[in-house]
Amino acid sequence: MFIKSLVLAHTMAAMRLKSEASKLYLSYLWWILEPMLYVAVFYFAFSYLLNRGGENFLVFLMCGKIPLMWYTKTLIKNSMSLTTGKGLMGQRDFPKFVFPYSHTLEAAYKETVVYLFLVAFVWLYGFEAGVEWLYLLALVPVMLLLILSTGMVAAYITVYVPDFRMIIAMFTMALLFVSGVFWDVRALPDPRMTELMLIYNPFAFMLDAHRQVLMYRTAPDWTQLGYIAGGAALLLLIMHGWFASQSQRIARRLYS
Amino acid sequence: MTETNLALQANNISVTYHSRTGLFKSFKFQALNNVSFKVKRGETFGVMGRNGCGKSSLLRVLAGVYQADAGELVTHDIATRTLLTLGLGFDATLSGADNAILSMMLQGFSREEAKAYLPAVRNFSELGDFFERPVKTYSSGMRSRLGFSTGITTQTDLLLIDETLAVGDKTFNAKAEKAMMERIDSDQTVIFVSHSGAQVQKICQRAICLERGKLVAEGDVKDVAQEYANINDKKLD
Structure with missing residues (x-):
């Protein structure tokens, strides 16, 4: 049953990728263009106008913006996933976690290409490649767990409180400012603050870990990474069970 | 009617919607009110009613999209159900x-x-x-x-049809009707829902009529269609 749902989620994701690409002129190129345009704007504002950032600021920005954008864009898609899935829900009863799963898969397929681009860019920029870059393979599953677990919470709440998507928009904006995208969490004036941020803001930790791996070829803090993975996995387990038990209630709510 | 040849059984099904119209204001609307009926295996069962009689809610409950707020739906050996309806899905x-x-x-x-x-x-x-x-x-x-x-x-196992025949062009309608008739002859359990009494009469043996969420007639399709025609006439007066 679970495998069947996963196949369904994958099928939906693949179909959406295909239809989205046929709609836009530059089609798949946007997957890379979009994050790069954001990075270009930030680079212009901080490096050129404010004369901040320092050495390798472009790569620094990319290592922060790309993973964070993966998270925030998928969160927004996931939060609307049940509401937009109403049509299909009207056909029969099936596990509703298929919707956030399919949007998360869709984003993950896109992000594979973006990450390959990121790695290639960092290398071409002049950073030395090393086996340590393989630590990325440990960061990506944790990102997925964070995206899916919180995305399911957002999707569920949005069914009952449609206004919640306003909160999500503000939340993603807040993440951009407090997670160290354009400033270095390790260069804060108060070192205690750095420590607190890395412990209590999983996003600050994850972005920093991307930089540690790609720019400095340093392993992430495994203990902290383990805590984040464990917490997200627990949340995912709870949400998965909850979605399975609430399947007909969710449809009922959307059709009243 | 023995229990063994039953396909499904609706027992006192009720569906009530609560819609919010303001921050603290809401209104209740009872789409289905205590509806009961039985459908035999292999039969083509009709449901007729005017717009807003509760047909869509009934179809969704029958299709298993969601559960009724009260009452129960008992099915016998029905593993797959298909809902044919317009503009949705x-x-x-x-x-x-x-x-x-x-x-x-x-x-x-x-x-x-x-x-x-x-x-x-x-x-x-x-x-x-x-x-x-x-x-x-x-x-x-x-x-x-x-x-x-x-x-x-x-x-x-169970085919639920919602006025699908009423749209499309003439030749397609004829083809669709033919395909449906083949299903009907081949022991397929069908529930056919329509606002047209004549259409239901054409393909069903037994039927019910819904009016404002309540069951107002049940039995042989001719009698039910007559009752439905009376309701429609009354509304015109």
């Missing part, structure tokens, strides 16, 4: 072919099985090149043709 950004595959997968078929059925669906739908285009570019007639073709091509 599609992802409008995806092509007709993709939607047909998703529908069949939701009915319980594997992706490979669904793909194998696809040429038959495309053929029956007469959509031509539109079959590969997004559903949002379809006319309402094309949507219903897609829905009907997907539902009729695959085998299902």
Whole structure:
């Protein structure tokens, strides 16, 4: 049953990728263009106008913006996933976690290409490649767990409180400012603050870990990474069970 | 009627919607009020009623989309159900072919099985090149043709049909009706819902009539259609 749902989620994701690409002129190129345009704007504002950032600021920005954008864009898609899935829900009863799963898969397929681009860019920029870059393979599953677990919470709440998507928009904006995208969490004036941020803001930790791996070829803090993975996995387990038990209630709510 | 030849049994089904109209204001609307009936295996059962009588809510409960707020639906050996209804059940950004595959997968078929059925669906739908285009570019007639073709091509234990025959052009309607009649003759359990008493009379043996969520007539389709005609006449006066 679970495998069947996963196949369904994958099928939906693949179909959406295909239809989205046929709609836009530059089609798949946007997957890379979009994050790069954001990075270009930030680079212009901080490096050129404010004369901040320092050495390798472009790569620094990319290592922060790309993973964070993966998270925030998928969160927004996931939060609307049940509401937009109403049509299909009207056909029969099936596990509703298929919707956030399919949007998360869709984003993950896109992000594979973006990450390959990121790695290639960092290398071409002049950073030395090393086996340590393989630590990325440990960061990506944790990102997925964070995206899916919180995305399911957002999707569920949005069914009952449609206004919640306003909160999500503000939340993603807040993440951009407090997670160290354009400033270095390790260069804060108060070192205690750095420590607190890395412990209590999983996003600050994850972005920093991307930089540690790609720019400095340093392993992430495994203990902290383990805590984040464990917490997200627990949340995912709870949400998965909850979605399975609430399947007909969710449809009922959307059709009243 | 013994229990063994029953396909499904609706016992005192009620559905009540609570809609919010303001921050603290809401109103209650009872879409289905204590509705009970029995459907035999292999029969074509009719449900007639005017707009807003609770037909859509009843179909969704029968299809298992959601549960009734009160009462229960007992089914006997029904593993797969197919709901044929207009203007619902599609992802409008995806092509007709993709939607047909998703529908069949939701009915319980594997992706490979669904793909194998696809040429038959495309053929029956007469959509031509539109079959590969997004559903949002379809006319309402094309949507219903897609829905009907997907539902009729695959085998299902319970077929729920919502006025699908009323749309589409004449030749397609004739074909759809023929395909339906084949199903009806082949021991398929069908529940046919329509606002047209004449249409229900044409294909069903037994029927019920709903008015404002309540069951007002039940039994032989001729008697029920007569009762339904009386209700309609009364409203005209």
